[in-house]
Amino acid sequence: MREDAFLLDARGRGVVEAAIMDHADRRGWRVDALAVRSNHVHIVVGASPHSPEVVAGQFKAWGTRRLRKAGLIGDRTRLWTKMASTRSIHTEASRVAAVDYLLNFQDEGRRRFSE
Numbered sequence: 001m002r003e004d005a006f007l008l009d010a011r012g013r014g015v016v017e018a019a020i021m022d023h024a025d026r027r028g029w030r031v032d033a034l035a036v037r038s039n040h041v042h043i044v045v046g047a048s049p050h051s052p053e054v055v056a057g058q059f060k061a062w063g064t065r066r067l068r069k070a071g072l073i074g075d076r077t078r079l080w081t082k083m084a085s086t087r088s089i090h091t092e093a094s095r096v097a098a099v100d101y102l103l104n105f106q107d108e109g110r111r112r113f114s115e
Contacts (some may be wrong), residue, residue: 006079007038012072016041019066020059029055032095033102044089044098052086060084 008016013036020043024031030046041063047055060080067073089095 003078005039006073008036009038011070012067013038015066015070015072016063019062023058023062033099035102042102044095044102052088053084056084056086
């Protein structure tokens with residue numbers, strides 16, 4: 001790592017969550033569940049036909065812009081890892097399982113949006 005690890009505090013997590021929800025709304029993407037953590041984000045989102053990598057990249061970019069606008073970060077070169085752990089969900093049963101995992105097998109900070 002060329003820079004120290006970056007951790008989001010409660011305010012930063014709120015900024016990133018709002019950025020993700022706003023961007024998803026603008027794009028017409030359905031957010032089923034979201035958990036913004038201090039050092040990573042879990043999200044189940046319907047954003048077809050875009051690849052999970054494109055969606056993750058857009059959420060990272062918008063989260064960074066909002067953190068800068070809020071004055072929570074400066075010109076730090078990197079906030080996020082280069083890649084993201086992504087998976088495509090192809091069936092309703094898989095979507096339900098992903099939402100269940102995010103909501104019921106994570107710590108505090110769980111959010112449910114749609115079924």
